[in-house]
Amino acid sequence: MEVHVKQNRSAREPQDNRARMLISCPDGPGIVAAVSQFLYEHGANIVQSDQYTMDPDGGMFFMRVEFDLPQLADNLESLQQSFEQIAGRFQMKWTINQVSRKKRLAIFVSKEDHCLVELLWHWQAGDLDAEIAMVVSNHNDMRSYVESFGIPFHHIPVTADTKQEAERRQLEVIGSDIDVIVLARYMQIISPSFIEHYRNRIINIHHSFLPAFVGGKPYAQAYNRGVKIIGATAHYVTEELDGGPIIEQDVQRVSHSDNVNELKRIGRTIERVVLARAVQWHVEDRILVHQNKTVVFN
Amino acid sequence: MEVHVKQNRSAREPQDNRARMLISCPDGPGIVAAVSQFLYEHGANIVQSDQYTMDPDGGMFFMRVEFDLPQLADNLESLQQSFEQIAGRFQMKWTINQVSRKKRLAIFVSKEDHCLVELLWHWQAGDLDAEIAMVVSNHNDMRSYVESFGIPFHHIPVTADTKQEAERRQLEVIGSDIDVIVLARYMQIISPSFIEHYRNRIINIHHSFLPAFVGGKPYAQAYNRGVKIIGATAHYVTEELDGGPIIEQDVQRVSHSDNVNELKRIGRTIERVVLARAVQWHVEDRILVHQNKTVVFN
Amino acid sequence: MEVHVKQNRSAREPQDNRARMLISCPDGPGIVAAVSQFLYEHGANIVQSDQYTMDPDGGMFFMRVEFDLPQLADNLESLQQSFEQIAGRFQMKWTINQVSRKKRLAIFVSKEDHCLVELLWHWQAGDLDAEIAMVVSNHNDMRSYVESFGIPFHHIPVTADTKQEAERRQLEVIGSDIDVIVLARYMQIISPSFIEHYRNRIINIHHSFLPAFVGGKPYAQAYNRGVKIIGATAHYVTEELDGGPIIEQDVQRVSHSDNVNELKRIGRTIERVVLARAVQWHVEDRILVHQNKTVVFN
């Protein structure tokens, strides 16, 4: 099993001195100047920079800066402290993340494995620059598969009666240093209090149709109305079921001759591709959330 | 204005002897054999044939046959009479249309012209093999544009009070020989009694989103939730608003940086492309409707 | 490892009595009638039927019929013998395959695993209705991964000097009952004599660009010209390198900000999706080849 247990093989060069800065604040004159001047004065070299203003007249301003700073590890803390002054002046919400400090993922899964397999393949191929810290499931089916990659697997059954206790145990195994939770076809509703712990850090994937179908058996409904396109939506989880900020979507054409099983099969491939993109963008600090909307700098 | 008033310039060869047959019936053994044997014995040569069975166990069967028959014009009526026996045996709903007899369209439009312009361009380029018999509008804005193509234009205003009378006048100008009505962004709801006259012969286009947004201002809602894909759906009009059988759909990617106006602009291009495809498939007898679903042989 | 070694779990119902017929012949009157009449008289029920005539005036005719026949296993041989007469009359090339007799695949792979992983996932998910009889590689890297699925793995090194001998050994391990060979990023050129053994039964995948780039380092060339779309093409292998009949293609949008590594990463996902579709269509007898072109009834 040596192929499986080895760590992911990144083709990327070491980026020990690279960092990413994310900023949201009310728009106003001088923000870009202040941030770029600050970085310049501290010896940082901007590698990539994206800005977006939602509405030029009094809207929100969003910025992502990728920069290199010599001896980043030693200097990051003082850089962050110095930045407090600018952040305060413009009422910024902001983060600076070291690229070399990989984000830690917990993947939640139930019985369908297609999204899990996709994420593990991307991870193993070096295309998902993150650490998969654990897989949590309400079923035991995936244990040996997950463990063959050397990844811890936690089986936490969930029933209507034990839901609260199950979430308590989930939070326990997750601990305090998981950056993002990926619901890779995890078929349980997450409680508001759990969501509150991981606001804009839980990513879910669900099928989507053009136009939409409300209620149960959406693939059967889609088949019955003869849709020509099916899709999937990756989004952050909020208290409104499947109603959180959209990160990514994609579609594929289908025809009358695709039966419900074939629609589901096609849907699985869209789901795993869309979820993998959304997770990648999250771990690369490409997503900012404002109200119920994402700004994705990709 | 000689460019405008000349008829559409078809690049197609004359197909005087070509016909298209559409069949829907309960599935059962021997249907394809009976139909193809019938055509063979009557001297017809099958050019293209498509079949589809919705459910092998007792579902519906759909068939489209394109065939050449020498002296079609003289022989069509007797061919149709002879076919009655087979049709009766298998409880078929069926039609046989001469390709050279172009379908007659009435286009309904309000103030937005993008779908109308697209249809006229396809028609003029010889890509829409139909006769545009008239344009009907509740506004007078498009009159000179439409008339420059030599197409009759009927202005029939509609208000809440005059709706019933307006529909009566619409039916009057349409007369008895229009094959299909295209709602090219016609912003009035069609009454059930009008729909009944043109069951599965009124084509509408509307914007669609992934996932869907219920209620008013859908583009604003889509913008507020940061959708990454917008689309359009062409469908036959039924009593359920925007709920009829889907003919065609398509989408385009958008991003957070597209504002509501830009989403609408992109939406217009998807709408006109999707509507043009749906109309083309209808006039080429490629669409069969069963319950709330289309079978499109394209 | 129980997840891995278990066979693929098909969600499909048993289709013991279902068969698929593929026909190519010069077009002429009466073919559909003769075939469908033949099947009807032998007690077969046509489930799906597709025809296509390349050129109504003297072109080729292609047909795919899916049918159910009671006691198929017992009756297939006599059905085939009876069909010889019709086949002779119309100069048909034809096959009838039992759906329950799964096609046997040999997958060839070098060092890149993305296409192999995709095929194994589809197979394990029950979406690839075939038997993966073996994996053959010129490297040993994938052995433990492949064997964890219970699939035999053959390591046959290839060098410029040993190429002929290597192909001899490949043919030996393949034996006489492999239906199709899938080159899942197998980075060796196949010799004409090998191709001759498996005419239209070797499927390859390669990257494709819009427009095209001739010569080495295509991703670097594509990057240097700033392509906005990259794609992949699955095709049957012929003596002309990457020039055989195209089975399937797909694309994804990219932008100036995707560097060569990112283009390659995106390319890998397109390659595996496109190859998986092509293999599925092949094993479902959906592809007919005429000269350098496929007819795909999907």
Add this chain to the structure above:
Amino acid sequence: MEVHVKQNRSAREPQDNRARMLISCPDGPGIVAAVSQFLYEHGANIVQSDQYTMDPDGGMFFMRVEFDLPQLADNLESLQQSFEQIAGRFQMKWTINQVSRKKRLAIFVSKEDHCLVELLWHWQAGDLDAEIAMVVSNHNDMRSYVESFGIPFHHIPVTADTKQEAERRQLEVIGSDIDVIVLARYMQIISPSFIEHYRNRIINIHHSFLPAFVGGKPYAQAYNRGVKIIGATAHYVTEELDGGPIIEQDVQRVSHSDNVNELKRIGRTIERVVLARAVQWHVEDRILVHQNKTVVFN
């Protein structure tokens, strides 16, 4: 004809004080800081800003800034003069354009009208924020159509013998204040000396296939190899035929049942959509060219 001759109806608010700045220069520390600080100090408010560095180690740097400056018309010249110092320091190629000063287009066309019709529709709908100053054609067919929009039409025939003289006359009618030339299916090769006058300001559209086909009759070649996807590429014209920097590309799926005429018809719709996007991005100053590659900030 009042619909036609009226100017395009822009839904946009007046943007009298908005400008767009485009910068290309070798990358180095402090560029973003210097530019944004400069704009801030001159009272400009950055509305949108995009940067891209081709290669963090010594590559090129590209920047687009959209900003509002009070009394822009009065202040633009002094702003530009002041900027010279920064531009010199970083060896910048740069422009600042007033948004309210619409770019002037000359459209070249031959006999196929689909791209011309598309551009005129976008222009009339207010979606193409430019002035269409003239249409130049080597044929007279489009005269009345173009003139019905109130746009001057110049018929300049071209033959092998008169090519040089024809280009001289074209340059004459174009005059000195055309910003961009759009080849809307203009079927003549442009000479190097003409190209030199309008370096990176002549936009062409041509069909593209996956993979590519060299030589004549590309649609026939594509049909013969059974391509599953056809596309179009909009690019700047260089001395290498169809080899200039790509601005935009798009594709559509086709199948074996689409004959050469249908491929061409589908191709026309892709061409006009792709060309319209490319022209729009050009007139909105979204495109920077470096060597044979574009950076498109859209």
